[in-house]
Amino acid sequence: MAAATFSDEPGLFRSLTARPAVLAALVVFGLILVAALLAPWISPADPARMSVRARLSPPFGGAYLLGADAFGRDVLSRLLFAGRVSLSIGLGVAVVSTALGILIGLAAGFFRRLDAPLSRLIDAMMAFPDILLAIALVAILGGSILNVILALSIVYTPRIARIVRAATLVIRELPFVEAARALGSSNLSIMAWHVLPNIVSPVTVQATFIFAYAMLAEAGLSFLGVGVDPSIPTWGTMVNEGRQYLDQALYLILFPGIAISLAVLSLQLIGDGLRDALDPRLAKDV
């Protein structure tokens, strides 16, 4: 075996795709993403068009491939359009909570005086069960897509902040930070150029998991009827609508449920793969 040099080091993509499960997850998630993006062009029908004759027509063999709902709307088309909303909310929450979490975590980890109050605040925020806190926030803010993103971002920000704080505490004491300080770098530039690059890996991994949790939480909120406006199709609202016909038309909840599960499962596998690829020290058999 040749001696390992930097050029031998496999790229992120190669080490990610080395594990069959992660490769499969990337393919599945990629397909879901593309299908949702292309929804307006590949949907077989208008997702909002009702047809009395097609009401509750079963999948495979009826007028529509995956059947029609109680209003005679095409389930497949609704699934594709709902995917756009569910994925956007998941992604939005991942981005916003990561940004907020980095700011709070950096402040707590870098400035000793801010550490105790911010850490207690993070503890207090994490004492609320995620769905319950999200319900309260959406109840106050109102159920638009943006408000659901905001509410779930507030719920998940402490998770990122905690990780960033812990990493910053370690990095702050490393010699290169001391060197930078001796050279006259300001706090801001030390944080931006020395601390931030070193927390990218753990934060990316956690953001991927939050993407997955946020999609599950959004589906839960929509299922409870306290998430986005029920007229907006998301995978969660589709299950909520379908549950009234549980005994006649199980497929109405089956397909959106499978869509959520596949998206969340593949994201979790990608998160695991990223953790192993980005930071071998963190690679655990969990």
Place this chain on the structure above:
Amino acid sequence: MLKYVLNRLFGMVVVLFLVLTITFVIVRVAPGDPAALMLGPDATPQDAAALRIELGLDQPILVQYGKFLLSAAAGDLGQSLFFHRPVLSVLAERAEPTAFLALFSLIFSIVIAVPIGIYVAYRRGGAADQGAVSAAMLAASVPSFWTGLVLQRWLASDLGWFPASGYGGPGAGFFDRMGYLILPSIVLGIVNSALILRFTRASMLDVLGEDYIRTARSKGMSEGRVVLRHALKNAAIPIVTVVGLTFALLVSGAVVTERVFNIPGMGSLVVGAVLRRDYPIIQGTLIVVAALYILINLCTDLLYLLIDKRVRY
């Protein structure tokens, strides 16, 4: 040790104070007049003004905050706008199904996940191990309300093994009521088992690699004794921690599961409160649940002292 416990208690009070502050802020940052918001779009300005005075919203915000903290410390979480009764008594009435649902699913998940976690850690890398890890990941990815609906249709409606939904009506006896919780507990337990299984497996793997396990084996101790006596005892701490942490997961899950099975618990109460704009109920539930979470995690920390004699604070 006493110092540690006192320290933890003080920390708990600080976090509880922050929990109260956060719930106060959540209800107060609402854009617009909270009274008008609570009354809904049909309310007249006179109604809103009356409610503002009733809730003390006409006073300066710091006075309101101080009063809120003082009454919460005295165990008064306000009045429900819908039930016109103290929030705590409304919550207490709805606590029974939620508490038993959480308890049964916790028992179910421990009984399932801990033995499997121990076994697959011992047979690391085998087919059972890979199967269990994949199953746990799948269980953590499938929304619990969906599992609930599918099992409700299959096991309750089609096979008739369980009551499909509800809580037995007003006259139902205790065991009758508990019967309604079996299927919901299994549903909620499945999600919870995923987390407990992964943690049990991981902490057993850590411990099984230790030197003292090799020593125990080289002494000729039987494998069963090595795993159960030495390994499990040392792996117990992380397992106890995660069982404490799953409380939040159980409560979140209970909210959703209660809706699937139409169980009149705290979850249904909160969802109903959102639709009725009954903010004191939402606020009160958040406070009670967060306080329980903090208390449970304090208890698991103190449990360490009993499990592991080496832990000295």
